[in-house]
Amino acid sequence: MQKQMSELDLRVKSNMEKIKHKIVVMSGKGGVGKSTVSTNIAYGLALKGYKVGIVDADLHGPNVALMLGQEGKKLPTFEPISLLDGNLKVVSLSFFLGSSDDPIIWRGPAKIGAINQLLGDVIWGELDYLVVDLPPGTGDEPLTIAQSIGKADGSVIVTTPQDVAILDSRKSVKFSRLVNLPILGVVENMSGFVCPHCGERIDIFKTGGGEKAANELGVEFLGKIPMNPSIVNAGDSGKPYIASEEKNAAHDAINDIINKLVEKTQK
Numbered sequence: 428m429q430k431q432m433s434e435l436d437l438r439v440k441s442n443m444e445k446i447k448h449k450i451v452v453m454s455g456k457g458g459v460g461k462s463t464v465s466t467n468i469a470y471g472l473a474l475k476g477y478k479v480g481i482v483d484a485d486l487h488g489p490n491v492a493l494m495l496g497q498e499g500k501k502l503p504t505f506e507p508i509s510l511l512d513g514n515l516k517v518v519s520l521s522f523f524l525g526s527s528d529d530p531i532i533w534r535g536p537a538k539i540g541a542i543n544q545l546l547g548d549v550i551w552g553e554l555d556y557l558v559v560d561l562p563p564g565t566g567d568e569p570l571t572i573a574q575s576i577g578k579a580d581g582s583v584i585v586t587t588p589q590d591v592a593i594l595d596s597r598k599s600v601k602f603s604r605l606v607n608l609p610i611l612g613v614v615e616n617m618s619g620f621v622c623p624h625c626g627e628r629i630d631i632f633k634t635g636g637g638e639k640a641a642n643e644l645g646v647e648f649l650g651k652i653p654m655n656p657s658i659v660n661a662g663d664s665g666k667p668y669i670a671s672e673e674k675n676a677a678h679d680a681i682n683d684i685i686n687k688l689v690e691k692t693q694k
């Protein structure tokens with residue numbers, strides 16, 4: 428028997444139908460760079476002139492607001508914060524709640540409701556892209572997003588190169604397949620570090636694991652982003668690294684990933 432749609436479900440559906448492309452950023456492990464990758468993709472797409480929304484669906488560890496310089500902001504209505512001349516719309520649950528130091532202590536149904544409100548009650552309007560930044564793993568938030576977002580272009584799975592992270596990212600690949608979310612590709616982040624003093628490359632978390640896993644799993648490899656302290660500073664200062672003028676392997680890699688996503692989603 429078909430479940431009857433609630434009014435919120437209907438608002439989610441109608442909102443999601445107005446968005447042309449949806450990119451869901453996920454990983455098996457925390458701290459691998461999902462929020463960094465999501466904010467850079469969203470910002471980069473908006474810099475190219477696309478109308479972009481980014482929603483922070485990491486209810487327990489929301490970082491999108493900080494990484495886009497909006498930490499501590501509160502929204503009186505469901506109108507998102509608008510950046511880059513209106514090309515980038517930003518929404519985090521933290522915009523609607525109390526202090527950003529307060530933990531969210533919610534059971535599954537409350538989280539599912541909150542995610543659906545972020546999709547259905549926020550006034551997203553017509554967008555070219557919606558980028559979703561997920562928490563790690565395959566719990567309530569990824570499942571709700573997968574079920575509610577409607578037709579999506581797919582997931583971007585972020586991993587670091589070492590075996591423990593790869594093992595977890597395989598789960599994200601399988602999860603995407605199980606919930607019929609196409610896989611746009613795998614990003615290997617924190618892939619090596621080039622010493623700024625001597626130029627020697629040190630593979631702190633090894634290198635190549637993400638690419639190997641992508642090949643084995645039959646999904647596209649989108650690129651390797653090296654470790655770079657400027658990425659940390661950019662995130663902490665609220666201006667994504669893609670907006671910087673730096674020319675190096677990390678900047679090129681992020682740029683290439685965005686271009687590949689445009690190519691894959693616009694074809």
Ligand SMILES: Nc1ncnc2c1ncn2[C@@H]1O[C@H](COP(=O)(O)OP(=O)(O)O)[C@@H](O)[C@H]1O
Pocket residue numbers: 454456457458459460461462463464490616617618652653654655656658659660662663677
């Ligand atoms: N390529 C990178 N080089 C250096 N630091 C990075 C890189 N990618 C992410 N970071 C930093 O690592 C930390 C965790 O990244 P984050 O995007 O918050 O991970 P996640 O969302 O997966 O938990 C942040 O401080 C971020 O600035």
Ligand SMILES: [Mg+2]
Pocket residue numbers: 461462463485488490560561562
């Ligand atoms: Mg995060």
